[in-house]
Amino acid sequence: MNTKEKHNFKKITLLLIAGFIALFIVRFIYSYNEKETPIQFNNQLISETIWDVRKNYASKKHEVFSNTSAVPQTRIDQKYEKIAKISSGTADFIADEKLIRNQIKNYKALIQYENKSGNTGNRNLNFSIGVPPENFDTMYQSLIKIGVVSAKQITKTDKTNEYKELNAKKLSLEKIRTALVELKAKGGRIDEFMQLENRILEIEQQLQDLGVSLGNFDDENEFCTVQFTLSEGKKIDTPIITKILSALEWTLETYIKIMAALTFLALFAYLVSITINKLKTS
Template identity: 70%
Template sequence: MKTEIKNKTKKYITILLGAFLVLFVFRCIYGYTHKETSPLFHTNENITSIISNARKNYATKKHEIISANSGSPQTRIDQKYEKIAEIHSSTSNYDTDEKSIRSEISKYKALIQYEHKSGNSGYRNLNFSIGVPPENFDAIYQSLIKIGMVSAKQITKTDKTNEYKELNAKKLSLEKIRTALLELKAKGGRIEEFIQLENRILEIDQQLQDLGVSLGNFDDENEFCTVQISLKEGKEIKKDSLIIIKEALEWTIETYIKLMVALTFLSLLAYLLTLTILKLKQNK
């Protein structure tokens, strides 16, 4: 009986030690192969999160409503939207990666709408805002996140259909007011009234001009999505073996304890559940 207990104890200890070693070896391999990003780079500037100087880009997605009776398209709805990708990267090969970014921009027929470079050699920063044809957005995004070491990335899509409709409605309203004012002006009157009408017409013309610029961003020929990319330069700090082993051991102990606690809790829960079921059967 004692021998059997000893054998079982040895078996459980071996399993537990084996699980610990597997976790430790896995974390060591990860430490040697994984490349860290921004924490390993000494830089003197923060990454620009949003490039506000760049123009707004909008695109259109066409939706067709199919008739339930005929099965053919009855109505077409044009959705206006703004789609922005933000990529924050670090690199120790600044010149090479800058050339790669410019190459991808040219490859996917994109436009550099804003560019800002700063910093001395070894601590340089590069910020781009790129206008990308909607059909090339996903492809250029996937290409750019492979350049350097990405520390953060996100894509945001915002519907702008209502804003577009409101701008058109405002334009139509201003055009009607302008036409009415021109008709009043043609009827003549006192010089003071004439000057007031002229000033009001000039104000409306300015508003229409501003609306024209805003609506121009929605034109089909100007359709783009936006990719904002920031690239920071720095010297990569490589960890030595002792640091990697130390971090691996700390991570393994912490993870192992969590796993043991979770397994103990599940075992206790299963035991209590079994007792409850047995009592219920006895009561029957």
């Protein structure tokens, strides 16, 4: 190897080393400034039954148009249940709890269930929140920015048929009650009278229960639901040597891939060049 070749080899080697070092520095700076995630020490399992405090329903009116008319032919009143579930962890429990309560106030929502447990450093907070349907989406987007979210989902279920069935059952019971009241007015034996009275009382109780269920569907009680769980943890203090080793591992893997890609491209360009020269010669 002559002096010029040695000089070129040395130059290329220094460029490759400089590229490796530059890539390592970029990765290390990124990992050093990367947001720390909390360790959720008290990630307790939440029973689904604790959320069954109140059923929230909302409605949406759909207008159905015909092909020949711009005037809606029918209006469909859809009843639905919409539930968002959010699980989040935080290292600043007090500040994030305050933030959640402020969001509830800002979006005119209601706390329908609240449970707070655990000691400092290991606390859990569970909220079931009734949210006006028009504020649901914006409130959901605000809440998923609190802490570090580990799970989230939104479920929307149509309840129109259930609402119709409840109304039909109410109408049927009212007819039976009216018939029994009329029958009782005709008189009869004491034991028959008592049986009719007991049956009327049973129907009255069923109608009251139906009234409560149907009351959840009333327009003035329309809400969507947000079930929010906040768990307290602490930030991971990753040692600097761990970050260096992690950055070095990533740099080696990435650099090898880059070199392999460049080698493949160079070889491909070389083969193309040879083929073109042969074609010109022929």
